[in-house]
Each structure stands twice: as C-alpha cells, then as structure tokens.
Amino acid sequence: MxxxxxxxxxxxxxxxxxxxxxxxxxxxxxxxxxxxxxxxxxxxxxxxxxxxxxxxxxxxxxxxxxxxxxxxxxxxxxxxxxxxxxxxxxxxxxxxxxxxxxxxxxxxxxxxxxxxxxxxxxxxxxxxxxxxxxxxxxxxxxxxxxxxxxxxxxxxxxxxxxxxxxxxxxxxxxxxxxxxxxxVQSGAFSPDRRDEGLRAELLEQCALGPEATLLVVAGRLATEKRVPMLVEAATIAGRDRPLGLVIFGEGRAHAKIVRAIAGNPHIRLFKPVRDRERFAAILASADALLHGCEAETFGMTTAEARASGIPVIAPDRGGASDFATGPYQYRAIDADDAVRAILSLPPHFAPVPPRDHVRxxxxxxxxxxxxxxxxxxxxxxxxx
The missing domain is CATH 3.40.50.2000 (Glycogen Phosphorylase B;)
Incomplete structure (x- = not known):
C-alpha cells in the first residue's frame, strides 16, 4: 500500500x-x-x-x-x-x-x-x-x-x-x-533500569536524603503543560513529607517556572536529557511521574513512566488520563487535588512491573x- x-x-x-x-x-x-x-x-x-x-x-x-x-x-x-x-x-x-x-x-x-x-x-x-x-x-x-x-x-x-x-x-x-x-519505544523503558544510586543523586540535588519521595516532570516547557501548577502542588505537598521534584525540559515557559520555584531547594530545573538510556533510568528511579497537561493527544512520557513501573500522577482529562489510575488521577487544573494525589503515594515505593503487555x-x-x-x-x- x-x-x-x-x-x-x-x-x-x-x-x-x-x-x-x-x-x-x-x-x-x-x-x-x-x-x-x-x-x-x-x-x-x-x-x-x-x-x-x-x-x-x-x-x-x-x-x-x-x-x-x-x-x-x-x-x-x-x-x-x-x-x-x-x-x-x-x-x-x-x-x-x-x-x-x-x-x-x-x-x-x-x-x-x-x-x-x-x-x-x-x-x-x-x-x-x-x-x-x-x-x-x-x-x-x-x-x-x-x-x-x-x-x-x-x-x-x-x-x-x-x-x-x-x-x-x-x-x-x-x-x-x-x-x-x-x-513506547520497544525495549527502552523497564523497571529493571531502576538505579538507587541515581535516585539518591537526584534527591541530593534537591537537598534531600534517600528517604524522601522523588517526583519527575519531563517534557516541553510550554504554557499548556502547567508546570508552575505542578511546582505549586509539589511545594505544598512537601510541607507534609520530604519531597523532591526534578524537572527536565526547555521552552518558552522557562522563566515563569523559575519564578514559581522561587528558590525552593527541593525543586530543580534541568535541561532535557537527550540520552534515551539515561532518561529511561531516571524515570525508573523516580517514585512517580508528575504531569499537568490535560490536552495531550497521547502522553508519550506518561506511557514511558508506566512502562518503567512507576505511578503516573496526571489530570483526569486528555491522553495522560489513560495512564493515571485510582487516587493518582486528579481534577484537571486543580492544584489542591494534585496535592492530594501526590500525598496518596506510599512513603516507601518499589517499582511494579506492568501486569499487561507494554504497548x-x-x-x-x-x-x-x-x-x-x-x-x-x-x-x-x-x-x-
């Protein structure tokens, strides 16, 4: 054809x-x-x-x-x-x-x-x-x-x-x-890529020890991705438990995100990770992926996170909603409900291999x- x-x-x-x-x-x-x-x-x-x-x-x-x-x-x-x-x-x-x-x-x-x-x-x-x-x-x-x-x-x-x-x-x-x-890309993302040393390194970048929860945000820094809202939710949730947030991305919303972080030592903004193997290791080593966009047509990073065996915290609308289950799905554009979803994570997380075939x-x-x-x-x- x-x-x-x-x-x-x-x-x-x-x-x-x-x-x-x-x-x-x-x-x-x-x-x-x-x-x-x-x-x-x-x-x-x-x-x-x-x-x-x-x-x-x-x-x-x-x-x-x-x-x-x-x-x-x-x-x-x-x-x-x-x-x-x-x-x-x-x-x-x-x-x-x-x-x-x-x-x-x-x-x-x-x-x-x-x-x-x-x-x-x-x-x-x-x-x-x-x-x-x-x-x-x-x-x-x-x-x-x-x-x-x-x-x-x-x-x-x-x-x-x-x-x-x-x-x-x-x-x-x-x-x-x-x-x-x-x-997802075949064979690239798996719970087997989890690296406790890498996890501790990322938490150290957030001025936290390995007992803290590690959240990851990744993708283009565009307005519709609502990263400042995620920063707000992580900041509030961090008052109840040790929590670090690492953000990987670049884009036009960069300055707005820096202002939202406002010097919080537990939230770090990094450039995108182009090396796919290292990015797969970062995802598998996190305790959850945090996602803010309710307008995804699919949500590739959310699919990669699920393939990596970690929970996806995402809005109840758009493509990302297909990957956020149970308490980890929050009302779109609602920072308070995102806080609730973050705090529903268990304090000590172990990656769970996907039960079904990873599409x-x-x-x-x-x-x-x-x-x-x-x-x-x-x-x-x-x-x-």
Whole structure:
C-alpha cells in the first residue's frame, strides 16, 4: 500500500510529530508499506529513509508563530506532488489548512486524519478557563467542530490516540472516529533500569536524603503543560513529607517556572536529557511521574513512566488520563487535588512491573496499517 502523509507540521528540528514520523518511516518495510511524508519546507527535496520510506519536501511559507516550521498555504504544489506520487491512501496530521488541501484532492482516494493535536483543549479551553466551562467554549467554537465533522464525513478514519479525545469527538458528532493508542519505544523503558544510586543523586540535588519521595516532570516547557501548577502542588505537598521534584525540559515557559520555584531547594530545573538510556533510568528511579497537561493527544512520557513501573500522577482529562489510575488521577487544573494525589503515594515505593503487555509503537502501526488495509478492501468491494 502506498501511503502519503500530508504532514503540515513536520520539522526536522524536533517535536512529537517528528518522533512519530521517524518511527513510522523506520517501520515501513517491516509492515510492507510504502510511505512518503509530504512536508512543507524552504525548498523542494527528497530524503530517502529506505527503499520504501522517504520525506518529500514542497516549497512553502514559513510559519509566522514558530520560525522552525513551514506551512502549506497553496494547494497547487501539494496537489501536484500527490499527482506524481499516486498514493492508495492519504493521511493528514493536522486539522488545519493541510487537511483541507488534502480533502480537496481526488475524492476517490481514501483519506485518514491522525489527531496529533487538539487545539480546543490545548488553547481555547485554557484561554477561557476562568470565564467558561469547556462545553460553553465548544458552543462558541462551533465553527471548529463543524470543520471536524466535515472531516469525519469525508475521511474514512479520524484516528485518536487516547480514549478521552475519541469519546469527545464522537459525542461532538464527528464520524469515523477510531481510538488507536500509540506506545513506547520497544525495549527502552523497564523497571529493571531502576538505579538507587541515581535516585539518591537526584534527591541530593534537591537537598534531600534517600528517604524522601522523588517526583519527575519531563517534557516541553510550554504554557499548556502547567508546570508552575505542578511546582505549586509539589511545594505544598512537601510541607507534609520530604519531597523532591526534578524537572527536565526547555521552552518558552522557562522563566515563569523559575519564578514559581522561587528558590525552593527541593525543586530543580534541568535541561532535557537527550540520552534515551539515561532518561529511561531516571524515570525508573523516580517514585512517580508528575504531569499537568490535560490536552495531550497521547502522553508519550506518561506511557514511558508506566512502562518503567512507576505511578503516573496526571489530570483526569486528555491522553495522560489513560495512564493515571485510582487516587493518582486528579481534577484537571486543580492544584489542591494534585496535592492530594501526590500525598496518596506510599512513603516507601518499589517499582511494579506492568501486569499487561507494554504497548509499543509497533503495536500502534500494526493496528493503524490494518485499519488502512480494511479501508482499501472496502473501496475495492464498492468498485467491483
């Protein structure tokens, strides 16, 4: 099957979509697929990733809000590229302009959307959270829901990586919604990577001894990740028990997070850990992962934490909610309830190996490509 992903927000400089694209291209041959990523860039080019995997770039305008990105604005060059590539199925990864461009190309070719972002939770709900509840915001942003419903009518699949988003989309009248969770990198994360020496070292950085509880926050330091709220919750919880919080990340919210820490010696902010083995050891050596974002479309770090055998403390909305169970799930945007969740951790923690199979990205793509094969099979039956 020839798949072309019209990937409007791909950049080689990093981000979740790039990670997803890299894994998809690496697995193309294993699953017998021919995959082309059609991405906007400064100039045209082809980057071969294997005999059946490549990135084709199309000249496009630079995205004004983030100079690392380019954006499709003109349909003609995208349609010309699709005409050359002749895919069996077109995939899109953004509900914005790139999806509309793909939708307008050859209605006879099946199309699917991967919901890599969910703008209402990530932006609109947060902008108006002090003024209105999400259902009220939804009514004001009905134009966006109408857009999603149009994609649900014309695309053969709208793929969500978490159950909360899939339910919201279905209840909002979007058709052809399918929940296909993503997964972790195979073999990378395990309770076996726990290192008590590393744990003691991190707690020492927080001016605490090994008897303290060690929490980890990791990821992009963006406003929607709500790290200052997590800092507040950890500070309050730390009044009841010895507790250290280590934060790994970088981003535009850095200065705001430093102000929230306010010199607290038990909370430390570090640069991201790029070495995957060391990061896996850090996760497995912590007593819990603390997560604040209620707008995740999946929540890769939360999945990695669960695979590492540690609890996930996360909001009751968004992709992270699939990984936070029992008392460790707290009301979204509620620092007081996050404190309650933190204090529900046992004082002496031992990592617990996941009882079920740890879902990996091979599982995700196997399920996704099987869905695409069923879509093409139905098309052949209709054409017969």
């Amino acid at each position: 020839k798949i072309v992903d019209v990937c409007g927000f791909y950049t080689p400089h990093g981000g979740g979509i790039r990670t997803y694209v890299d894994q998809k291209l690496a697995l193309a041959e294993q699953f017998g697929q021919d995959i082309t990523i059609l991405a906007p860039d400064e100039e045209a080019g082809v980057e071969e990733r294997g005999p059946h995997a490549r990135i084709v770039t199309v000249p496009a305008a630079r995205f004004p809000l983030d100079r690392k990105y380019f954006a499709f604005t003109d349909a003609a060059p995208v349609h010309e590229a699709l005409d050359r590539l002749q895919p069996d199925l077109v995939e899109v990864s953004s509900p914005w302009r790139s999806a509309m461009i793909a939708k307008e190309w050859r209605p006879d070719v099946p199309k699917a959307m991967i919901m890599h972002s969910e703008p209402l939770s990530a932006h609109a709900y947060r902008w108006f959270e002090r003024l209105a509840k999400p259902d009220t915001v939804d009514r004001q942003f009905d134009w966006f829901w109408q857009r999603l419903r149009e994609f649900g009518r014309t695309f053969e699949a709208v793929v969500c990586a978490n159950s909360h988003l899939a339910t919201r989309m279905t209840e909002g009248g979007v058709g052809h919604v399918v929940n296909i969770p993503m997964g 990996n990205m091979e599982d995700h793509f196997e399920e996704l490509f099987a869905l695409y094969e069923r879509i093409l099979a139905k098309k052949r039956v209709r054409a017969a």
